[in-house]
Amino acid sequence: xxxxxxxxxxxxxxxxxxxxxxxxxxxxxxxxxxxxxxxxxxxxxxxxxxxxxxxxxxxxxxxxxxxxxxxxxxxxxxxxxxxxxxxxxxxxxxxxxxxxxxxxxxxxxxxxxxxxxxxxxxxxxxxxxxxxxxxxxxxxxxxxxxxxxxxxxxxxxxxxxxxxxxxxxxxxxxxxxxxxxxxxxxxxxxxxxxxxx
Numbered sequence: 001x002x003x004x005x006x007x008x009x010x011x012x013x014x015x016x017x018x019x020x021x022x023x024x025x026x027x028x029x030x031x032x033x034x035x036x037x038x039x040x041x042x043x044x045x046x047x048x049x050x051x052x053x054x055x056x057x058x059x060x061x062x063x064x065x066x067x068x069x070x071x072x073x074x075x076x077x078x079x080x081x082x083x084x085x086x087x088x089x090x091x092x093x094x095x096x097x098x099x100x101x102x103x104x105x106x107x108x109x110x111x112x113x114x115x116x117x118x119x120x121x122x123x124x125x126x127x128x129x130x131x132x133x134x135x136x137x138x139x140x141x142x143x144x145x146x147x148x149x150x151x152x153x154x155x156x157x158x159x160x161x162x163x164x165x166x167x168x169x170x171x172x173x174x175x176x177x178x179x180x181x182x183x184x185x186x187x188x189x190x191x192x193x194x195x196x197x
Contacts, residue, residue, distance in 0.1 A: 021109065024113065025113040035117075042151075046150040046155065050146050066132055069125070073129070077119065077126065083163070087115060087170075100177050114163070117159070121159060128152055
């Protein structure tokens, strides 16, 4: 009996879906390097902020700040799950030509990839903050967890701020197609009226 036959179907289908999502996202140029840079820069800024400002706070102030971060991450995680449910859905897709639908599908898949990655970063941020509380201020890990939690929070904020722009890109494409379809329908209607005269 194979081990894979013992795994829940959700896990198996999850891995297949993740592979498909990454396969579509990798079509962009220099995919891996862009993902590393897109994670490393905001992580470094968040970690730097923590090293410069947060580690010198009193324990009570640090706890209060970490509770605030955890609350924020929990809220945006819920938002991200809801957003994932609705990405790529819309009545406007019915006016797209088959060529436009291929492009729209690629845009939607990349946006979903970005949202999934952002969701994972939110979850990682929350896990690091919970670990920060779990180890306590006396542990040598406390300082490193502070840097890592703020680093991930920097990535979370950056990726969350980019989402509206990515959603705009998807909707803008569909809206331009709707305008084209409306103009084509008006031209056709006008031509039919001219032909009747």
